Amino acid sequence: MKITGVKPWLINSPASYWGEFLFVEVTTDDGVTGWGEITTTTKIANRALTAMINQISHMMVGEDPAQIERLWHKMFRSFTYMGSRGAAVECISAIDIALWDIRGKVLGQPIYEILGGAVRDEIQLYTHPDQRKFTSKENIVAEIRDIVNSGHTALKFDPFPHQGSIHNGKTREQSEGYLDGSMTKKGEQEAAELTALIRETAGVNIEILIDAHGRFDVPTAIRLCRSLEEAGNIDWFEEPCPPESINALRQVREKVNAAISWGERGHTKWDFVPILENKLADYIMPDVTWTGGITELKKISALCEAYYIPVSPHDAAGPINVVAGAQVMMTVPNFYKLETSEWNLSKYNDLIDVPLNNSNGSLKLNRAPGLGIEMNRAFLEANIVN
Amino acid sequence: MKITDIQTIVVNAVHRNWIFVKVLTDQPGLHGWGEATLEWKTRAVTGAIEDLAPFVIGEDPCRIEHLVNKMTRFSFWPLGSIGLTAVSGIEHALWDIKGKVLGVPVWQLLGGSVRDTVRVYTHLMRGNAAAQVPNSDISAYCDAVQRTVEMGYDAIKLGFVPYNGYDAPLKAVRHVETLARAVRDRVGDDVDIMVDFHGRPDSLDAAIAYVNAIAPIKPLFCEEVIQPGDAQAMADIARRVQCPLATGERLFTPREFADIAEARSVTYIQPDLAHCIGISGGRKIAAIAEAAHMGVCPHNPMGPVAGAVALNFDAATTNFVIQEEAIGIVPWFEEICSQYPLQLKDHSWMVPTAPGLGIEIDEVAAAKHPFKQEIIPAIESILPDGRIANW
Numbered sequence: 029m030k031i032t033g034v035k036p037w038l039i040n041s042p043a044s045y046w047g048e049f050l051f052v053e054v055t056t057d058d059g060v061t062g063w064g065e066i067t068t069t070t071k072i073a074n075r076a077l078t079a080m081i082n083q084i085s086h087m088m089v090g091e092d093p094a095q096i097e098r099l100w101h102k103m104f105r106s107f108t109y110m111g112s113r114g115a116a117v118e119c120i121s122a123i124d125i126a127l128w129d130i131r132g133k134v135l136g137q138p139i140y141e142i143l144g145g146a147v148r149d150e151i152q153l154y155t156h157p158d159q160r161k162f163t164s165k166e167n168i169v170a171e172i173r174d175i176v177n178s179g180h181t182a183l184k185f186d187p188f189p190h191q192g193s194i195h196n197g198k199t200r201e202q203s204e205g206y207l208d209g210s211m212t213k214k215g216e217q218e219a220a221e222l223t224a225l226i227r228e229t230a231g232v233n234i235e236i237l238i239d240a241h242g243r244f245d246v247p248t249a250i251r252l253c254r255s256l257e258e259a260g261n262i263d264w265f266e267e268p269c270p271p272e273s274i275n276a277l278r279q280v281r282e283k284v285n286a287a288i289s290w291g292e293r294g295h296t297k298w299d300f301v302p303i304l305e306n307k308l309a310d311y312i313m314p315d316v317t318w319t320g321g322i323t324e325l326k327k328i329s330a331l332c333e334a335y336y337i338p339v340s341p342h343d344a345a346g347p348i349n350v351v352a353g354a355q356v357m358m359t360v361p362n363f364y365k366l367e368t369s370e371w372n373l374s375k376y377n378d379l380i381d382v383p384l385n386n387s388n389g390s391l392k393l394n395r396a397p398g399l400g401i402e403m404n405r406a407f408l409e410a411n412i413v414n
Numbered sequence: 415m416k417i418t419d420i421q422t423i424v425v426n427a428v429h430r431n432w433i434f435v436k437v438l439t440d441q442p443g444l445h446g447w448g449e450a451t452l453e454w455k456t457r458a459v460t461g462a463i464e465d466l467a468p469f470v471i472g473e474d475p476c477r478i479e480h481l482v483n484k485m486t487r488f489s490f491w492p493l494g495s496i497g498l499t500a501v502s503g504i505e506h507a508l509w510d511i512k513g514k515v516l517g518v519p520v521w522q523l524l525g526g527s528v529r530d531t532v533r534v535y536t537h538l539m540r541g542n543a544a545a546q547v548p549n550s551d552i553s554a555y556c557d558a559v560q561r562t563v564e565m566g567y568d569a570i571k572l573g574f575v576p577y578n579g580y581d582a583p584l585k586a587v588r589h590v591e592t593l594a595r596a597v598r599d600r601v602g603d604d605v606d607i608m609v610d611f612h613g614r615p616d617s618l619d620a621a622i623a624y625v626n627a628i629a630p631i632k633p634l635f636c637e638e639v640i641q642p643g644d645a646q647a648m649a650d651i652a653r654r655v656q657c658p659l660a661t662g663e664r665l666f667t668p669r670e671f672a673d674i675a676e677a678r679s680v681t682y683i684q685p686d687l688a689h690c691i692g693i694s695g696g697r698k699i700a701a702i703a704e705a706a707h708m709g710v711c712p713h714n715p716m717g718p719v720a721g722a723v724a725l726n727f728d729a730a731t732t733n734f735v736i737q738e739e740a741i742g743i744v745p746w747f748e749e750i751c752s753q754y755p756l757q758l759k760d761h762s763w764m765v766p767t768a769p770g771l772g773i774e775i776d777e778v779a780a781a782k783h784p785f786k787q788e789i790i791p792a793i794e795s796i797l798p799d800g801r802i803a804n805w
Contacts, residue, residue, distance in 0.1 A: 097525035097732055131526075135516045142523050144694050145477035145512075297705040305676050323525055330698035331705055334672035359479050 029134070030057045031093050034085035034123055036078040037403075038413040041346075043375035048413065049346040050074045051403065052081055052122035054130060056093055062129030063403050064122030065317045065352070067345035073115075080119050088123070094134070096127045100323050104296075113295040117320050124321025125352045125399070132398035139398060140358035143326060147361055151354045151391040154182035154237060154340075154365045157226075165225065172229040178371040179388035182235035182263070185226070187219040188243065188252065201243075209245030209269075216255055223260035235263040238286075242267040242293070246279045253284040264289045264311060277308050289313050292342035296320050297327050304335045311364060315342040316353040325353065329360040338364035345369075347376040347384060351399045354391050366391065378407050415515070416440045417475050420467040420504065422450070422460045423775060425717065426786040427744045428543045431456040432717035434775050435463060435503035439475055439511060446475065446510030447773060449688050449719035450503025454790055455496050462500035470504060476515070478508045479694055486691070498666045498689055505692030506723045506771065513770035520771055524697065524730035531762035532728040533736045535569035535608060538562055540742025541715060543789070549574040552593055556600040563605055568761040569634065569736060571608035572597065575624050577795045577803035580616045582623035591627035598631035606634040606736075608660075613641035614795075614804050618651055629657040634736070635682050635711070637661065641804060643670075648679035660684050663713035666691070668698045675706035682735060686713040688720045693727055700731045709735035716740075718747060721756045722766070722773035729765045737763070746783055752776040 037051040048071065052064040066077050084103060091099055100120055107116030132139045140146055155178075157171045175183050188211060192200025211219075227236055238256055240249060249268035256262045266289040269276035281288050287310035294300050294314055303309050312332050316325045329339045339362055341353035350368055357363045368391075373384045381402040385392040394400045419438040424431050433456060435448035452459050469484045485501045486493055493501060513520040521527055538558055539545035547558040555574075562570055574593055576586050597607060609628050615621035621639040628636060635658040639651055642664040652659050662684035665671055671683055683703050687696045700710050710733050712724045721739055728734045741747045741756065748754050755772035757764045766772035792805035 092526070094522060095526035095528070097730060098528040100525075101528070101732060135518065137516065141476060141512075144479040145474075145481075147477070147480045147483060297701065301705050327701035327704065330668060330701040331672070333698065334668035334702055361479070361483055 029060075029093060031055070031088045031091045032057050034081055034088050034126075036081040037408050038074055038078050039408055040411045040413055041379070043379065044346060045344060045369060046070070048074055049379070050077060050122075051346070051348060051408070052126055053403075054088070054093065054123060054126035056130060060130050060133050062093070062126035062133070063348055063399065064125035064129070064321070065346055065348035066118050066122045067317065067349065068118065069344070077115060077118060080115060081122070084119055084123065093127050093130045096124060096131065097323055099127065100124055100320070113299060117295040118318050121317045121319065121321040121324070124323050125316065125348065128322045128355075129398035136397050138393060138395055138400055139322065139355040140393070143322075143356065143359040146358045148358060148363070151357055151393070152365045153180060153368050153386055153389050153391055154184055154235070155180050155368045155371045155389075157183060157185055158370060159185060162222070168222070168225060169229050172226050175371045176230055176234060179390075180371055181233070181389055182237060182365055183230065184237035184239055184266070184367070186239045186241055187222040187256070188240065189215045189218050191215065209243065209248055211244065211248050211252060216252060219252065220255050220259035223256045223262065227260035236260055237264045237266065237289070238262050239266045240268050242270045244269055246276050249276075249280045250283045253280065253286055257284070257286050262286050266290070266313070267292070274302055274306065274308060278306065281308055287311060289340065292318070292344075294319060296324055297331055300328055300331060304331060304337065309337065311340050312337050313340045313342045313367070315344075315349070316356065317345055317349045322352055322356055325356045326359070329356065329362065333360070333362040336362070338362050340364040341366050343367040343369060347373075347380050347401060348399065350384065350391065351393065351401055354393055355399060358393060379404055415474055415476065417471050417473050419471065420463060422463050423777060423780055424456060424460065424785040425746075425750055425780045426783045426788075427717065428789055429453070429743070429791065430716070430788055431785050433459050433503065434717070434719055434780070435507050436775070437475060437504060437507035437511060444511060444514060446507030446514070447719050447771060447775060448503035448506030448510070448692070449717055449723065450499045451688055451716040451720060452495060452499040454788055455499075456785060456788075458496045459499050462496050463503065466500055466504065475508050475511045478505060478512065481508060482691055482694060495664070495666065495689060498691060502688050502690065502692040502695070505694060506687070506719065509693050509726075510770040517769050519766050519769060520693065520726040521729040521765065524693070524727070527729045527765050528732050529729060529734070529765070531760070531764060532725055532734070533569065533762045534567070534739050534758065535571055535606065535736050536562060536565075536567050536742070537571055537715065537740045540565060541740030542742040549593055552596050555593065556596050559597050560600055563601055566758055566761065568604060569606035569608070571610055571637070571738065573610045573612060575609065575611045575614055577797060578614045578616065578620055579797055579801060579803065580620060582615065582620040587623050587627050590624055594628045594631045607631060608634050608637060610637040611639045612805060613638040615640055616804070618647055621651055622654055625651070625655045625657050629655060633657065635660040637684065638663070645673040645677040645679045648674070649677040652679060658682065660711060662686070663689070668695065668702055671699045672702050675702050675708060678706065680708065682709045682711045684711050684713040687723050687727055688714070688716055693723065696727050697731070700733060704733045709733050711735045712737055714738045715743070718751050718754060718756065719771070719773055719775065722771040725755060725763050725766060726771055744783075746779070750776055750780040750783070
């Protein structure tokens with residue numbers, strides 16, 4: 029059995045927060061195909077990765093798709109002089125997921141069976157409110173009630189208003205990225221009020237997770253975290269500072285009480301080593317489509333297990349991200365919850381053959397081989413980005 | 415599919431008794447093999463397997479991680495070397511069953527092969543107890559090293575550091591220095607030499623004295639230069655010598671190996687898959703080592719099933735370096751197997767192709783070598799003043 033190609037599928041879709049999905053298909057000479065996903069947060073990055081996947085395809089043709097770990101390293105080492113821990117690992121992630129999908133299909137088993145078998149029956153989820161609906165107090169309350177009523181027991185949001193002067197309808201933060209790391213007292217107050225309202229609506233039994241998106245400098249991150257601890261008794265504070273500085277993370281951690289979560293921008297196990305060794309996070313949240321795929325998520329989980337740190341895979345993308353993370357977490361003892369983008373995942377139904385079952389806030393994987401979902405090729409073709 | 419029974423088969427191998435674990439299922443003819451050999455604790459391990467069996471009988475054998483959790487967590491008491499060896503033997507058999515059910519070798523379930531051959535090293539005279547030579551006779555010792563290499567190896571591990579206390583007697587250090595040089599001169603630079611200290615030196619400086627005596631011959635590594643378990647002490651030694659170190663045969667859990675990795679104590683770790691919760695434990699440990707840029711040299715002076723387990727693990731593990739074996743320990747090493755995957759060619763084992771672990775014990779042949787009280791060489795480890803030393 030040989031690989032015949034690796035194809036990027038860049039898709040327009042309103043089901044994506046970013047408007048697009050980037051799926052990757054690995055084809056073989058006996059007709060089995062595997063699916064992976066990369067979906068990043070910008071159109072420019074999606075297109076750059078598409079070009080890289082097309083180049084990597086040449087290298088993969090003729091390879092044995094069962095040699096997943098060997099191909100992981102072959103790809104990784106091909107990019108070592110441009111910096112493997114970034115775009116290259118994101119390409120590897122998608123292909124690695126697709127190779128595990130193929131392996132499962134060939135053996136007629138869900139991926140979790142190959143990874144050592146299930147240690148749990150279902151995957152606990154946490155999810156997001158749709159903050160575009162946060163136009164009034166009533167709408168916020170309604171959105172949070174929908175989540176709680178759906179059975180989810182944890183939810184995450186970013187309460188911090190965007191900063192900077194507005195040009196062409198966008199704040200400077202949106203158009204240029206968050207550059208100065210500060211927050212006005214007014215913005216802080218708005219964030220605290222929103223968090224207090226959501227805590228009040230959700231009640232004490234719901235875990236409230238705050239995503240700071242790595243936007244703040246050290247004193248701002250400390251101030252905001254303390255403010256939200258007070259306002260909403262928050263259960264985690266994620267990426268307080270830009271991911272580039274471990275020292276900044278340490279300074280924040282020493283001054284706040286909330287649990288720290290880190291890792292969606294950690295690429296490969298090596299990025300997690302200093303976080304674990306320096307005890308800088310309470311939760312580790314790699315993204316299976318960015319950090320190195322199923323192979324790497326399994327290894328990172330083993331590292332975390334030795335440090336008694338729970339793993340909570342990140343997802344800000346499409347259905348493959350969700351099920352790939354879930355397949356690994358089915359086998360990982362030290363699992364917290366898996367992220368999904370909304371409580372209602374029927375938005376994915378056009379993309380896949382069988383709807384995801386997230387009733388009562390937990391994902392129930394089916395026993396279909398591989399990832400357990402098959403992409404709707406006709407729908408993808410109809411929505412491809414040219 | 416359900417597990418219906420767990421049996422143990424003990425085969426005497428002079429210095430140890432091999433403990434083979436057979437996990438049976440309700441599918442006709444479907445069973446898995448594992449190995450839970452632990453030197454001089456044979457009855458304790460077979461007893462531990464009996465004690466653990468109720469946790470897994472009736473369960474689906476394909477839920478390997480789940481059953482490991484069941485055996486370790488339901489046990490309440492932390493499982494030490496005896497308990498974890500028992501768990502490991504059962505764990506191997508579960509992978510064997512899974513591979514047989516799916517019709518592929520176990521390495522195919524671990525992400526596929528990352529190499530074409532698996533380099534091995536052996537012991538003096540392949541571990542044949544009857545052919546050992548005292549290292550006091552340097553020339554005869556070098557003859558034995560040469561004969562071993564001529565059996566088809568380009569790597570050999572030797573244990574010529576003497577029983578030792580807190581000081582390293584100069585005469586003993588000089589002898590080690592001379593012997594090491596003679597061995598290197600005899601085999602040349604094409605052969606890798608490893609030296610196993612067995613944790614004999616009681617102090618860091620005694621260990622360093624011997625490492626310094628051996629370092630000039632450029633060994634692949636010196637192993638367990640002090641007793642295991644103190645990651646920082648091992649790291650202190652590593653910083654003070656010009657020689658790669660290795661440790662791990664007497665460490666068990668990912669947590670213990672994470673301590674070694676975090677302190678960057680050694681160059682190579684040596685988990686024993688018959689003690690460290692088998693393949694699933696070994697894979698976690700290998701990932702921890704890979705993240706810390708450490709190679710994996712699995713420990714294995716044991717029987718043929720442990721060899722088959724290691725071979726499947728090695729084929730699929732990126733940071734694998736070299737595999738230990740002692741297949742000459744007794745003449746019936748291969749005879750007791752009806753299917754045997756450990757084929758040596760060009761200093762290496764071939765990657766196996768049979769489903770599962772690729773090994774079957776011939777129970778009739780195995781029954782010819784029943785349990786016998788082992789010869790325990792450790793009883794000789796007494797220092798001149800009558801103190802008991804580390805074996």
